[in-house]
Amino acid sequence: MTSAAEGEVLRADDRRFEAMRKGDWAALDASLADDLTYVHSSARLESKKEHLSNLRAGKPHYRGIAPRDRLARVHGDVGVVNGVSDMHVENAGKEQRFTVRYLAIYTKIGEQWRMLAWQSTRVPDA
Numbered sequence: 001m002t003s004a005a006e007g008e009v010l011r012a013d014d015r016r017f018e019a020m021r022k023g024d025w026a027a028l029d030a031s032l033a034d035d036l037t038y039v040h041s042s043a044r045l046e047s048k049k050e051h052l053s054n055l056r057a058g059k060p061h062y063r064g065i066a067p068r069d070r071l072a073r074v075h076g077d078v079g080v081v082n083g084v085s086d087m088h089v090e091n092a093g094k095e096q097r098f099t100v101r102y103l104a105i106y107t108k109i110g111e112q113w114r115m116l117a118w119q120s121t122r123v124p125d126a
Contacts, residue, residue, distance in 0.1 A: 006072040009079030009106050012113035013072075017065045017085075025056060032115050033107055039119040041100045063095070064088030079106035079113055084123070099123040 002010070012031065019028035029052060036048035046054065055062075070083035081104040088097050100120040106113040 002072065003074065005074040005079070009072045009074060009081060009113050010070060012079070012106055012115070013067065013070070013081050013083075013104060016115055017067060020055065020062045021065055023055075025052065028052065028055070030112070030114075033109065036115060037117045039117075041098070041120040041122040058090070060089040060091035062087070062089055077108040078116075079108070080104075081106070085120075098125075 016028065016031040018024075019031060029048075032048050032051070034048060036051065038046045038048070038051045040046070054060075064087070066086040067083050068085065070081055073080045082102070083104070084099060084101050086097070086099050088095070090096075100122055102118065102120040104115055105117040107116045108114075
């Protein structure tokens with residue numbers, strides 16, 4: 001059973017993914033902590049500024065994000081999400097579809113959950 005706080009963190013995760021899919025940069029900016037650490041499945045590391053800049057430039061362009069099998073836990077003002085997501089991206093003119101297993105860390109700033117860290121690993125093709 002998901003607690004109210006865990007549900008809030010999962011909704012924050014959903015809002016962030018939706019902002020990435022839609023290219024809603026204001027919503028995405030608001031969903032990320034200023035000191036974000038973002039590690040792509042390729043091991044590329046980005047700050048919040050770098051992450052937003054690259055997404056605005058379409059590096060990569062997220063065409064589809066379908067999270068599933070998520071578990072949220074909350075410890076005070078820190079929320080942890082473990083999940084799996086099917087990704088559909090376009091990067092340098094090439095479309096890619098792959099699945100990642102991810103860890104997202106959220107922190108509560110005021111009344112809003114904002115993502116503080118992301119790390120994902122590609123699931124090997126079967």
